Each structure stands twice: as structure tokens, then as C-alpha cells.
Amino acid sequence: MKSLKKRRRIQIILVAFVALALATGLIGYAMRDGINFxxxxSQVMAEPPSPSEVFRIGGLVEEGSLKKDGQGTIEFLVTDGGASVPVRFTGVLPDLFGENQGMVATGKYVNGVFQATEILAKHDENYMPKEVIDALKEQGVYEDPNQS
Known part of the structure; x- marks a missing residue:
């Protein structure tokens, strides 16, 4: 009688452990497409990612680099002060997108060009994405607009 209860407890613990492991695996599998680093x-130029990796890149749109063609494709350089990466995007840009403005793009780095699928721009004169500020601070080129 005593060993039957003990065996039942062990079975319940094993089933719970397997269920927990399965749930963790399913959550990780479901989130794999939603995680963009x-x-x-500078990091992209130092260690180019594989062409299949989707990630976000951010910085300032380099002055004089913005080129538009008649088919809706936009090409420009994004910089963090240390390196510049060419970006190509087909679609409608945010209204506040422009040269010397902060931006973050999502896409893939293929054959030396970042192929963007989404571009986000700052939304007022003081806003810049946190990741862009951190990258610019690392390069030593970030100036806080709130300091006099």
C-alpha cells in the first residue's frame, strides 16, 4: 500500500516536469520570430550577421545620403558616428523621417546592404530610441538635448 502511494507521487512529479518542459519549449518556439536583437x-560592420538573421539597426540618417527613386525605394546610410551601413527600404516612410534624425529599422543584412522591412522614426524633437542613444553614447557622439 505504501509503495503504491510513493509510485503515484513519483509519476505525478514526472508528468508535471514533462508538462513544464513542454510548455517552456512551446513558448520559446512561439517567440522565436518575435525576438529581434x-x-x-559599428557592430554590424565589425561582425556582419548571416543573411537569414532578422535584427534591428538604429542610429542617425547620415546627411546627404537619402536617395529616393520613382518606384518607392529609398536608400540611405545609417550611422552611429563610428560606422555607416547602407539601408534599402521599399514602402512609405514615417512623416518625421529625415536626414540627421534618429531611426530604428527591422530587416536583414544581405550582400552589404541592410534590407529594411520596417522603419521607425523619432516622434518629437527630443525623442530617440533608447538603443540608439546607448549606441551613440558608446561611440562618444551623443549630446543630451536637455543639457544646456
Missing amino acids: FRSP
């Missing part, structure tokens, strides 16, 4: 242009 941020890289600065």
Missing part, C-alpha cells in the same frame, strides 16, 4: 552600425 538590436545592433548598432
Whole structure:
């Protein structure tokens, strides 16, 4: 009688452990497409990612680099002060997107060009994405607009 209860407890613990492991695996599998790591242009140039890796890149749109064609494709350079990465995007840009403005793009780095699928721009004169500020601070080129 005593060994039957002990065996039942062990079975319940094993089933719970397997269920927990399965749930953790399913959550990880479901989230794999939703996780996009941020890289600065300097990091991309130092260690180019594989062409299949989706990630976010951010920095400032380099002055004089913005080129638009008639088919809706935009090409520009994004910089963090240490390196510049060419970006190509087809679609509609945010209204506040422009040269010397902060931006973050999601996409893939293929054949030396970042192929963006989404571009986000700052939304007021003081806002810049946290990742971009951190990358610019690392390079020593970030100036806080709130300091006099």
C-alpha cells in the first residue's frame, strides 16, 4: 500500500516536469520570430550577421545620403558616428523621417546592404530610441538635448 502511494507521487512529479518542459519549449518556439536583437552600425560592420538573421539597426540618417527613386525605394546610410551601413527600404516612410534624425529599422543584412522591412522614426524633437542613444553614447557622439 505504501509503495503504491510513493509510485503515484513519483509519476505525478514526472508528468508535471514533462508538462513544464513542454510548455517552456512551446513558448520559446512561439517567440522565436518575435525576438529581434538590436545592433548598432559599428557592430554590424565589425561582425556582419548571416543573411537569414532578422535584427534591428538604429542610429542617425547620415546627411546627404537619402536617395529616393520613382518606384518607392529609398536608400540611405545609417550611422552611429563610428560606422555607416547602407539601408534599402521599399514602402512609405514615417512623416518625421529625415536626414540627421534618429531611426530604428527591422530587416536583414544581405550582400552589404541592410534590407529594411520596417522603419521607425523619432516622434518629437527630443525623442530617440533608447538603443540608439546607448549606441551613440558608446561611440562618444551623443549630446543630451536637455543639457544646456
